[in-house]
Amino acid sequence: MYSTLPADAPPIREPRHAPVAHLVRGGVVEGIHYGSVLVLGPDGDAELTLGDAEAAFHPRSAVKPLQAVAMVRAGLPLDGELLSLAAASHSGEERHLAGTRSILAAAGLTEECLRNVPDLPFGAAVRDTWVREGRPPSRLAQNCSGKHAAMLYTCALNGWSLDDYLDPAHPLQQAIAEIVEDLTGQRIAQVTVDGCGAPLFSVSLHGLARAVARIVTAAPGTPEARVADAMRQHPEMASGSGRDVSALMRAVPGLLAKDGFEGVQVAALPDGRAVAVKIADGADRARVPVAAAALARAGVDPAALAAFAGQPLLGGGRPVGAIRPVPALAPPAAVHV
Numbered sequence: 001m002y003s004t005l006p007a008d009a010p011p012i013r014e015p016r017h018a019p020v021a022h023l024v025r026g027g028v029v030e031g032i033h034y035g036s037v038l039v040l041g042p043d044g045d046a047e048l049t050l051g052d053a054e055a056a057f058h059p060r061s062a063v064k065p066l067q068a069v070a071m072v073r074a075g076l077p078l079d080g081e082l083l084s085l086a087a088a089s090h091s092g093e094e095r096h097l098a099g100t101r102s103i104l105a106a107a108g109l110t111e112e113c114l115r116n117v118p119d120l121p122f123g124a125a126v127r128d129t130w131v132r133e134g135r136p137p138s139r140l141a142q143n144c145s146g147k148h149a150a151m152l153y154t155c156a157l158n159g160w161s162l163d164d165y166l167d168p169a170h171p172l173q174q175a176i177a178e179i180v181e182d183l184t185g186q187r188i189a190q191v192t193v194d195g196c197g198a199p200l201f202s203v204s205l206h207g208l209a210r211a212v213a214r215i216v217t218a219a220p221g222t223p224e225a226r227v228a229d230a231m232r233q234h235p236e237m238a239s240g241s242g243r244d245v246s247a248l249m250r251a252v253p254g255l256l257a258k259d260g261f262e263g264v265q266v267a268a269l270p271d272g273r274a275v276a277v278k279i280a281d282g283a284d285r286a287r288v289p290v291a292a293a294a295l296a297r298a299g300v301d302p303a304a305l306a307a308f309a310g311q312p313l314l315g316g317g318r319p320v321g322a323i324r325p326v327p328a329l330a331p332p333a334a335v336h337v
Contacts, residue, residue, distance in 0.1 A: 009187035010204035016052035025321035031284035042272040056189035060260030070179035084237040088151035091240025092121020103149035114139040144196035151332035183211035209276035263306035265291040293325035
């Protein structure tokens, strides 16, 4: 079962990753993706561990549900689509831009108050359109703008300063760090800066899985449950149209899923089963099929996950291979000796 007292920080070391997926072309292993995978049962016990789930790592945007919980605990009144956006790595679609403006307007603020880095939209189709129209990078289009707007709103509600809301010593970031430690059950190993400019807290893969499991199993009406409900009910606001993470939540009833740069994926089911994935080389082509295999290993119907097996490898325009998760990730009933 989960302890409510944070343990020591995870060790900072070179992660002891293991093979998690093979790149197979024409029946020959052409490449190997290393990484770490953890599958938790409903009681919180590890049912499968590959690689190193205990070393400190950067969860990147997979930590956003935890940050959103911290903001709701601090008084953020958002629900539904806008709360999902507060935990989003969005594609920069018009609904994401409009939602971010709505959050800022509720706080009496404007886009100029954002301190995330200007960028083009993350969604490929949206970005292409943006470039064709000659639109420059903007803070609003950057995929973390919903989170930053929610951070500003939380600060405004609490009377905290706005200009320095990204400083790790700021009351907002101190409150977020406290909740990260509470939900992961461990001390933060290191604080650095994420790509958007917000503080990034290093935890373990095990801690991340435990945190998301606690979010989905929280009592109705709690900050954790509000975040989980918002993301599951509005998965496209937490990501975007055609994104694999929103499709995964649509395909598996009750699943909460969040991705992060550099090959990070976490997902949890309402009964507390959870999986967490880190691909060592950061490859998205391995993240999705490995996460799907881990969910099948956790007991999700493989038929519901068939669309997430990964894109085929092409030779001369026709399929000649695939990304295949290692046999250790196969559901027990599917293992053949």
